[in-house]
Amino acid sequence: MSQPAEAFTAEPVLSVNNVEVVYDDVILVLRGVSMGVAKGQVVALLGANGAGKSTTLKAISGLLHSEDGEITRGNISFEGETVSDRPPEEIVRRGIFQVMEGRRVIEDMTVVENLRLGAFTRRDREAVKTDMDMVFEYFPRLRERSGGLAGYLSGGEQQMLAIGRALMARPRMLLLDEPSMGLSPMLVKEVFSIIGRINREQGLTMLLVEQNANYALRMCDYGYIMENGKIVLDGSRDELLNNEDVKESYLGGGEERRSFKNLKSYKRRKRWL
Numbered sequence: 001m002s003q004p005a006e007a008f009t010a011e012p013v014l015s016v017n018n019v020e021v022v023y024d025d026v027i028l029v030l031r032g033v034s035m036g037v038a039k040g041q042v043v044a045l046l047g048a049n050g051a052g053k054s055t056t057l058k059a060i061s062g063l064l065h066s067e068d069g070e071i072t073r074g075n076i077s078f079e080g081e082t083v084s085d086r087p088p089e090e091i092v093r094r095g096i097f098q099v100m101e102g103r104r105v106i107e108d109m110t111v112v113e114n115l116r117l118g119a120f121t122r123r124d125r126e127a128v129k130t131d132m133d134m135v136f137e138y139f140p141r142l143r144e145r146s147g148g149l150a151g152y153l154s155g156g157e158q159q160m161l162a163i164g165r166a167l168m169a170r171p172r173m174l175l176l177d178e179p180s181m182g183l184s185p186m187l188v189k190e191v192f193s194i195i196g197r198i199n200r201e202q203g204l205t206m207l208l209v210e211q212n213a214n215y216a217l218r219m220c221d222y223g224y225i226m227e228n229g230k231i232v233l234d235g236s237r238d239e240l241l242n243n244e245d246v247k248e249s250y251l252g253g254g255e256e257r258r259s260f261k262n263l264k265s266y267k268r269r270k271r272w273l
């Protein structure tokens with residue numbers, strides 16, 4: 001792997017160092033992953049199905065334990081302190097919030113109740129109210145439906161609610177797992193544009209896992225590409241957007257996606273012919 005120079009020289013607020021993850025004591029899923037996220041950056045983690053992206057997020061948020069997963073080598077630090085040996089509730093207390101894949105709002109609670117749940121550890125009622133107004137400003141549809149049950153929201157609105165609920169906790173870093181999943185192209189555009197606004201206006205550090213490379217690469221500062229539990233490429237947004245292999249494997253429209261490994265052997269074969 002090349003050195004993620006920009007991310008690391010910018011003093012990463014989150015460092016993942018050579019992390020290996022095993023599920024059920026035997027299934028090796030992450031095979032020495034290293035990455036850095038600098039303060040205020042949006043960093044994208046891209047890769048095909050099953051590459052290990054969600055597992056990386058769960059290793060950071062501590063949610064691996066509930067799935068019989070374990071970090072067997074390496075470590076993760078946040079703001080200079082090791083978190084990979086801490087329980088998930090402590091990682092949340094330190095300010096890392098994961099917005100799970102598939103939204104996971106509480107369906108039989110109202111929108112407002114879901115948002116309040118995000119702020120349940122906070123005692124500063126006035127500030128909580130101000131933050132709820134801020135969430136409604138980012139997501140006006142949630143204000144319109146504030147008294148309605150979350151279960152009746154559309155998929156896109158539930159995604160917005162999941163992000164809004166995380167914001168109510170005043171996170172120091174947000175881990176977003178596939179915010180575009182299951183959304184129509186128009187809604188994907190809207191959700192990404194709001195995520196970008198939140199990053200710029202709040203200076204909120206984000207690690208974004210996405211299969212929709214087109215959107216994720218355009219909005220990130222730095223990106224990592226993962227295959228089979230390893231980082232195979234990293235670089236700034238412009239480096240990745242202009243990289244021929246990335247264009248061919250991840251940004252091509254409609255063509256069958258080739259993995260980097262296959263792409264390399266395909267190019268070798270092409271040279272030999």
Ligand code: ATP
Pocket residue numbers: 023024027029047048049050051052053054055056067068069211
């Ligand atoms: P996707 O984009 O499909 O969500 P991903 O890149 O996020 O994929 P992961 O969900 O991290 O990939 O999965 C990586 C590998 O680990 C897959 O082979 C998956 O089957 C396996 N895996 C994930 N969770 C578990 C689990 N709880 N127990 C055993 N194996 C798991």
